[in-house]
Amino acid sequence: MIKAIISVIAFLVLAPFVGGLLAGFERKLAAKMQRRVGPPVLQPFYDVGKLFQKENMAPTRFQDFYVILFVVFIIASGVIFFMGGDLLLVIFTLTIGAAFLIIAAYSSNSPYAEEGAERELLSMMAYEPMVLLTVIGFYMFTGSFKVSDIMAGNAMPFLPMIGLFVGWVFILTLKFRKSPFDLSMSHHAHQELVRGMTTEFVGRTMGWVEISHWYENVFLLGFVFLFFANGTAYGWIIGIVVAILTYFFEVFIDNCFARMKWQFAFKSAWIIAIVLGVVNLFVLQLCFMN
Amino acid sequence: MSKAYVTKSPWVVHYDGSSCNGCDIEVLACLMPMYDVERFGIINCGNPKHADVFLVTGTVNEQNKDVVKQIYEQMPEPKVVVAIGICACSGGIFKDCYNVLGGVDQVIPVDAYVPGCAARPEAIIDAVVTGLGILQAKRDAMVEAIDAPAAIEAPAAPAAASAPSAVKYPPIFTMAEIKVNAELYKK
Numbered sequence: 410m411i412k413a414i415i416s417v418i419a420f421l422v423l424a425p426f427v428g429g430l431l432a433g434f435e436r437k438l439a440a441k442m443q444r445r446v447g448p449p450v451l452q453p454f455y456d457v458g459k460l461f462q463k464e465n466m467a468p469t470r471f472q473d474f475y476v477i478l479f480v481v482f483i484i485a486s487g488v489i490f491f492m493g494g495d496l497l498l499v500i501f502t503l504t505i506g507a508a509f510l511i512i513a514a515y516s517s518n519s520p521y522a523e524e525g526a527e528r529e530l531l532s533m534m535a536y537e538p539m540v541l542l543t544v545i546g547f548y549m550f551t552g553s554f555k556v557s558d559i560m561a562g563n564a565m566p567f568l569p570m571i572g573l574f575v576g577w578v579f580i581l582t583l584k585f586r587k588s589p590f591d592l593s594m595s596h597h598a599h600q601e602l603v604r605g606m607t608t609e610f611v612g613r614t615m616g617w618v619e620i621s622h623w624y625e626n627v628f629l630l631g632f633v634f635l636f637f638a639n640g641t642a643y644g645w646i647i648g649i650v651v652a653i654l655t656y657f658f659e660v661f662i663d664n665c666f667a668r669m670k671w672q673f674a675f676k677s678a679w680i681i682a683i684v685l686g687v688v689n690l691f692v693l694q695l696c697f698m699n
Numbered sequence: 700m701s702k703a704y705v706t707k708s709p710w711v712v713h714y715d716g717s718s719c720n721g722c723d724i725e726v727l728a729c730l731m732p733m734y735d736v737e738r739f740g741i742i743n744c745g746n747p748k749h750a751d752v753f754l755v756t757g758t759v760n761e762q763n764k765d766v767v768k769q770i771y772e773q774m775p776e777p778k779v780v781v782a783i784g785i786c787a788c789s790g791g792i793f794k795d796c797y798n799v800l801g802g803v804d805q806v807i808p809v810d811a812y813v814p815g816c817a818a819r820p821e822a823i824i825d826a827v828v829t830g831l832g833i834l835q836a837k838r839d840a841m842v843e844a845i846d847a848p849a850a851i852e853a854p855a856a857p858a859a860a861s862a863p864s865a866v867k868y869p870p871i872f873t874m875a876e877i878k879v880n881a882e883l884y885k886k
């Protein structure tokens with residue numbers, strides 16, 4: 410119990426710093442890949458500090474309400490995860506959080522925000538099956554949905570669940586909103602949809618959205634870590650190293666691809682989920698459920 | 700007064716009034732690896748609601764004056780406007796055209812002028828970085844207004860009532876200096 414409380418407090422305090430630093434290193438790395446110097450590593454913190462110092466001008470008062478709910482549910486899903494709670498509860502809380510961001514974007518009545526919200530709905534449809542299959546895979550392998558039980562398991566889920574791992578890394582591109590799937594709120598899509606879902610988020614509202622993305626990124630990388638957890642110290646080390654490498658792999662993919670249409674995002678995510686996810690579940694059924 | 704974060708992360712929005720695209724290409728050149736303004740935290744965000752610095756190129760005319768005004772009004776405080784190129788400064792060679800109003804300062808308050816045809820990337824970066832000082836001053840004025848709301852709400856102070864809009868900042872270059880600078884840039 411005390412262990413759970415400590416890890417929750419550590420998540421609440423450290424996750425924004427880790428997430429912000431990851432975002433800083435990401436921008437630095439992207440700049441290096443383009444032969445630029447790039448911003449300071451602490452740049453994401455300056456950006457959020459700036460956003461909190463700006464004038465507040467929301468198009469409707471409901472928008473901020475929905476954004477606050479988004480922040481609360483995203484942090485709550487991370488808290489349940491790091492508490493060692495139920496994985497199903499974690500992904501449902503995460504989905505509710507994502508839904509509130511979409512509602513916030515719709516509430517502004519801005520055509521760009523609505524376009525972004527519609528694309529975000531489509532990408533949610535694209536990644537949700539894979540998320541569910543991954544969680545089911547963890548259950549079939551360890552016999553429990555609880556993160557604490559999966560962490561204490563005495564076998565590393567990585568090799569038996571390698572198809573689900575590849576599928577999870579694939580949909581992380583959708584969840585992080587990186588190219589080729591950054592269609593709902595890209596930094597780089599001015600001509601197309603201004604700033605997508607976040608077009609109408611001004612000042613501190615945008616600051617909160619950024620902070621909750623830091624929380625969300627850390628918690629999504631926690632899922633990657635879970636593939637390597639086997640209750641030993643070297644499982645921890647491999648898990649953390651692979652989680653960080655996965656993040657920078659996503660940055661690499663981001664810099665190598667153009668933005669694709671939603672049809673491609675949808676088809677490829679479902680094909681990956683069916684081929685890698687379902688086949689992997691069959692293998693788990695044959696090898697581990699008897 | 701503490702240093703405002705806005706000076707460390709100025710996001711720009713760029714609007715092309717009706718220029719020949721020379722200045723627009725120079726603005727985009729600032730983002731390229733050679734000049735790399737992201738070193739200073741500058742992002743071309745393309746969204747007035749996230750922007751701190753408004754870069755305008757080209758003249759303001761009857762057709763686009765409302766667009767310029769609207770972009771300016773959509774930007775949250777503190778914000779600065781930089782007029783890039785001689786067309787945006789004064790109207791340039793199009794000054795006497797029947798539909799041209801002149802420089803951007805005919806429609807919205809301009810904080811920095813970058814002369815040149817086309818303006819050099821170095822001059823544009825210089826203007827944006829100089830504009831950061833103005834952003835800091837505007838941020839300080841906002842903090843003072845928050846710390847002393849009585850000064851604004853006092854009924855017997857018509858001057859104070861319009862204080863936020865009455866705070867005027869001198870342009871970085873005067874028109875005489877623009878001419879001098881223009882000579883320098885020619886060399």
